[in-house]
Amino acid sequence: MPLEVARHLDCRPGDICVDGTLGGSGHASNICDQLAPGGVFIGIDQDRAAVDHARRVLACRDVEVHLFHDNFTHLPDILSHLGLEGVDGILLDLGLSLYQLEGSGRGFSFQREEPLDMRMDTDRPRTAADMVNSLAEGELKRLLQTYGEERWAGRIARRIVDHRKTAPIRTSAALADIVTRAVPGKGAGKRIHPATRTFMALRIAVNGELDRIDEFMDRATDCLNTGGRLVVLSFHSLEDRIVKQRIRALAKGCACPPKFPICVCGKVPVVRNLTPKAARPTEEEIMANPMARSTRLRAMIKL
Ligand SMILES: C[S@@+](CC[C@H](N)C(=O)[O-])C[C@H]1O[C@@H](n2cnc3c(N)ncnc32)[C@H](O)[C@@H]1O
Numbered sequence: 001m002p003l004e005v006a007r008h009l010d011c012r013p014g015d016i017c018v019d020g021t022l023g024g025s026g027h028a029s030n031i032c033d034q035l036a037p038g039g040v041f042i043g044i045d046q047d048r049a050a051v052d053h054a055r056r057v058l059a060c061r062d063v064e065v066h067l068f069h070d071n072f073t074h075l076p077d078i079l080s081h082l083g084l085e086g087v088d089g090i091l092l093d094l095g096l097s098l099y100q101l102e103g104s105g106r107g108f109s110f111q112r113e114e115p116l117d118m119r120m121d122t123d124r125p126r127t128a129a130d131m132v133n134s135l136a137e138g139e140l141k142r143l144l145q146t147y148g149e150e151r152w153a154g155r156i157a158r159r160i161v162d163h164r165k166t167a168p169i170r171t172s173a174a175l176a177d178i179v180t181r182a183v184p185g186k187g188a189g190k191r192i193h194p195a196t197r198t199f200m201a202l203r204i205a206v207n208g209e210l211d212r213i214d215e216f217m218d219r220a221t222d223c224l225n226t227g228g229r230l231v232v233l234s235f236h237s238l239e240d241r242i243v244k245q246r247i248r249a250l251a252k253g254c255a256c257p258p259k260f261p262i263c264v265c266g267k268v269p270v271v272r273n274l275t276p277k278a279a280r281p282t283e284e285e286i287m288a289n290p291m292a293r294s295t296r297l298r299a300m301i302k303l
Pocket residue numbers: 020021022023024025026027028044045046047050070071072073093094095096097098120212
């Protein structure tokens with residue numbers, strides 16, 4: 001959704017803007033074009049390969065470019081390291097990049113025979129293989145239910161635990177096979193592969209994805225200048241729920257539950273919600289990229 005991102009982020013020449021999820025640098029490249037001449041671009045990704053790629057793609061722009069291999073939750077520290085008090089725009093495009101899915105060799109795809117790693121940041125200690133080979137059956141079931149909303153979580157967890165009694169599960173293809181055998185009907189004729197939800201749940205758990213969003217939303221407004229904007233693209237309903245609820249609470253002035261029409265603690269709103277209803281990709285965008293179907297865009301502006 002490049003046009004919607006550009007419209008909500010509203011970067012102008014000379015502004016300071018952050019892309020906290022560089023990925024393949026598609027949005028980063030557009031943002032740098034909008035900031036030129038004279039703006040400052042700060043790019044962050046927890047995947048070292050994304051930062052190396054950005055270094056090549058964003059060279060020779062008419063903007064000051066700072067790139068960091070880091071977690072976007074550390075944005076406040078990065079800003080103080082650069083001597084900046086705030087920025088005019090922040091973009092988070094959450095989830096997995098195409099490179100991670102198809103080119104990283106880290107087992108994100110159930111369609112490939114790769115080591116079952118799934119770490120976006122390979123400095124993190126625990127891989128997906130560590131998790132499937134060590135978590136208790138009940139913990140695995142809960143993980144698949146919570147992060148994957150997997151209907152067959154119990155059966156899949158049991159199969160995983162049975163299988164690892166004979167040999168550890170080391171590859172993405174081996175896990176995909178176990179899950180496919182555990183799901184009744186093997187998903188024949190279904191819209192999504194039977195291992196889709198298991199792989200998504202494990203990836204979210206390995207990378208602590210929901211906790212990082214929660215943590216970031218706590219500090220996002222501190223990083224924005226007055227009039228600065230935050231734009232978040234999410235792919236998963238649980239991510240979108242966190243962002244939606246946080247923006248609504250900030251726009252209402254407090255953390256009182258959203259069902260109260262006026263805030264009972266008397267605090268004033270710190271942001272304006274720019275997307276009371278999430279923006280969605282157009283039919284043409286979905287036709288061009290069917291994976292974009294589940295994308296939701298939310299945005300806020302600091303008052
Ligand atoms: C969907 S891709 C971004 C695609 C990018 N906007 C583009 O135009 O190509 C998500 C990227 O965010 C990174 N990422 C996810 N969570 C992160 C976090 N908490 N901190 C830093 N990077 C993160 C991933 O490593 C991945 O490269």
